Amino acid sequence: GQQVMQIPQYQHVQEGEDFTTYCNSSTTLSNIQWYKQRPGGHPVFLIQLVKSGEVKKQKRLTFQFGEAKKNSSLHITATQTTDVGTYFCAGLSWGKLQFGAGTQVVVTP
Amino acid sequence: NAGVTQTPKFRILKIGQSMTLQCTQDMNHNYMYWYRQDPGMGLKLIYYSVGAGITDKGEVPNGYNVSRSTTEDFPLRLELAAPSQTSVYFCASRLQGVDEKLFFGSGTQLSVL
Secondary structure, eight states: OEEEEEOOOOEEEEEEEEEEEEESSOOOOOOEEEEEOTTOOOOOEEEESSSSSOOOEETTTTEOOTTTSOOOOOOOOEOOOGGGGEEEEEEEEEEEEOOOOOEEEEOOO | OOOOOEEEEEEETTTTTTEEEEESSSOOOOOEEEEEEOOTOEEEEEEEETTTTEEESSSTTTTEOOOOOSSSSSOEEEOSSGGGEEEEEEEEOOOOSSOOEEEEOOOOOEEEE
């Protein structure tokens, strides 16, 4: 069945640094979504990518969908303490949304 | 709009007990989902529904049952609770269409002892 893998599982970042988290699917996706979950909270939708090669930006966050629609990345520049949390990608294929295991981000001031 | 509302927020069960986790949404969403999240892990789909009267199994349905008699409500039933069902349970909903983002409830933290 469909599998969605995320790397890295953990990311320790110094405040002000950049980092990237990656998402890979075993199948071609209709779209990919990204969610953020703060510690003790629930996942909150960040963005959806639909088109092959699509790039979207939200302030310091840049999201990219691969040309083959099987992978995606989230790049955060100038990390802030407010970026702490777990970032999940979720791939939609054949009507089912499959979540990756997430990248837990810890920011050191 | 309240969005997606889950009750209770916390619950402790003894092995073998049963309970129902409630989920209701007021956004007229046709799709509803139940996920479980184990510590440090991602979200595993338990059951989902594409509309009233229609439900289907997800990745980890064993030990759970659902029903969808109305558009608004999607309760999750645990029969004969086991320690392996200790987890945080999230209900989510979405509207089928161009923007297919999920709206999540605040979760139910369940411990089975």
